[in-house]
Amino acid sequence: MKKVILFFLSLIVGVALFIAVFRYIGVEAFKEAFKSFSWWTIGVVAVLAYAQTFVGIYRWKLILRAQGDNVTIKQLVAPKFAGLTVSYLTPGPNVGGEPVSAYFLKRNAGIGYSKGFASILVDKILDFTYPIPFLIAAMVYAFFKYDISWQAIGVFVFTLLVLIVLLAVFYVQTYRGIGFFSSVIRVLRLHRFKRMQKMIDKMLHFEELIIKFFNHQKELFAKGLILSLIGGIIVLLQFVIVLISLGIEANIVQILMMMVFMILSSFMPIPAGLGSYEAGQVIVFSALGYTASIGVAFALILRAVEVFKLGLGLFFLSHVGIRVLQELPANGNGKKSTSDDPGEFDIIGDTDSET
Numbered sequence: 001m002k003k004v005i006l007f008f009l010s011l012i013v014g015v016a017l018f019i020a021v022f023r024y025i026g027v028e029a030f031k032e033a034f035k036s037f038s039w040w041t042i043g044v045v046a047v048l049a050y051a052q053t054f055v056g057i058y059r060w061k062l063i064l065r066a067q068g069d070n071v072t073i074k075q076l077v078a079p080k081f082a083g084l085t086v087s088y089l090t091p092g093p094n095v096g097g098e099p100v101s102a103y104f105l106k107r108n109a110g111i112g113y114s115k116g117f118a119s120i121l122v123d124k125i126l127d128f129t130y131p132i133p134f135l136i137a138a139m140v141y142a143f144f145k146y147d148i149s150w151q152a153i154g155v156f157v158f159t160l161l162v163l164i165v166l167l168a169v170f171y172v173q174t175y176r177g178i179g180f181f182s183s184v185i186r187v188l189r190l191h192r193f194k195r196m197q198k199m200i201d202k203m204l205h206f207e208e209l210i211i212k213f214f215n216h217q218k219e220l221f222a223k224g225l226i227l228s229l230i231g232g233i234i235v236l237l238q239f240v241i242v243l244i245s246l247g248i249e250a251n252i253v254q255i256l257m258m259m260v261f262m263i264l265s266s267f268m269p270i271p272a273g274l275g276s277y278e279a280g281q282v283i284v285f286s287a288l289g290y291t292a293s294i295g296v297a298f299a300l301i302l303r304a305v306e307v308f309k310l311g312l313g314l315f316f317l318s319h320v321g322i323r324v325l326q327e328l329p330a331n332g333n334g335k336k337s338t339s340d341d342p343g344e345f346d347i348i349g350d351t352d353s354e355t
Contacts, residue, residue, distance in 0.1 A: 019275075033297035067118070079116075082317050083104070084309075177215065179208075242302060262281075281298055
C-alpha cells in the first residue's frame with residue numbers, strides 16, 4: 001500500500017512540474033516551436049528507437065550465452081520490452097522492470113530466475129558504464145562554454161559522482177572476487193537482521209553469477225560495451241533528426257549535453273520522468289541560446305516516440321498478465337518455488353507479501 005501511495009504522490013509532483021513548465025513557456029510559444037516540424041520524423045525516430053532496443057536484446061543474448069544459455073532473439077523480445085515498460089513507469093533511474101524481465105525470460109526460455117536476473121544486472125551495468133566518459137566531457141565543456149546555473153551544475157556533478165563511485169566500487173570488488181553486494185551487506189551490517197536473510201541469500205547467489213561473468217568473460221564484456229556504444233550512437237541519431245525537424249543545427253557537444261540532462265531527469269523519483277525531462281531540456285536549451293519552447297517540443301517528441309515503442313511492452317504485459325492470474329492457484333500464492341534454482345521464488349507471491 002505504501003508503494004502505491006508513493007507512486008501517486010510522485011506522479012502528482014510530476015504532473016505539477018509538467019504543468020509549471022507549460023505555464024512558463026506559454027501555449028503560443030509552444031505552437032511556434034512546432035511550426036517547422038515534419039511529422040514523418042516521429043516514424044523515422046521510432047524505427048531508430050526499435051533498432052536501439054534490438055541492439056540491447058542482442059547484447060543480452062550474448063550475456064546469456066556466456067552463462068551457458070542459448071536463446072533466440074525472438075525469446076528475448078517480450079522480456080526486454082515488458083521490462084523496459086515497467087522501468088519507464090517506475091520512479092527512478094530506468095530501473096524496476098528487472099524482475100518482470102526475469103519472469104518473462106523464465107516463461108519464454110525456461111531460464112531460472114537467478115541466472116536470468118544476474119544476466120539482466122550485467123546488462124544494466126553495461127548500460128550505466130559506457131556513457132561515463134561522454135558525460136564527463138559534456139560536463140567540463142558546459143562549465144566553460146555556457147551560462148548554466150550553479151544549482152543545475154551541482155545536481156549534475158553530485159549525480160555523476162555518485163554513479164562513478166558506485167560503478168568503481170562495483171568493478172573493483174567484483175574483480176577482486178569479493179562482490180559489491182557482499183560489501184554493502186557487510187558495511188551496513190544487514191546480516192544482523194534475520195528478516196532480511198532470505199533476500200540476502202538471493203543477492204549473494206546473483207552476485208556469484210555476476211562475479212563469474214566479469215572474471216571469465218572479459219572479451220564478451222568488451223563486446224558488450226561496444227554494443228552499448230552502438231546503441232548510444234543510435235540515440236544520438238534520434239536527437240539529430242528531431243533537432244533538424246525543429247530547425248535546430250546543434251553540434252555534437254551540445255547534443256551530448258541534451259543527452260546528459262535526459263539521463264539526469266531519469267534519476268528523479270517521478271514515473272516516466274514526467275515534468276523533470278521537459279524541465280531539464282528547458283534548462284539546457286536556454287543555456288545553449290535556444291528558446292525554452294523548442295526544448296519542451298524536443299522533449300515531447302522523444303517522449304511520444306518512447307511511449308509508442310513501449311506500447312509493445314504493454315501488449316506483452318497485458319497478454320501474460322491474464323495467464324498469470326489464471327495460474328495463481330497453482331503457484332501457491334507466494335509459496336516458495338519447487339524449482340532447483342536456489343535463487344528462484346514466486347515473484348507474484350513475494351510482491352504481495354511486501355505490500
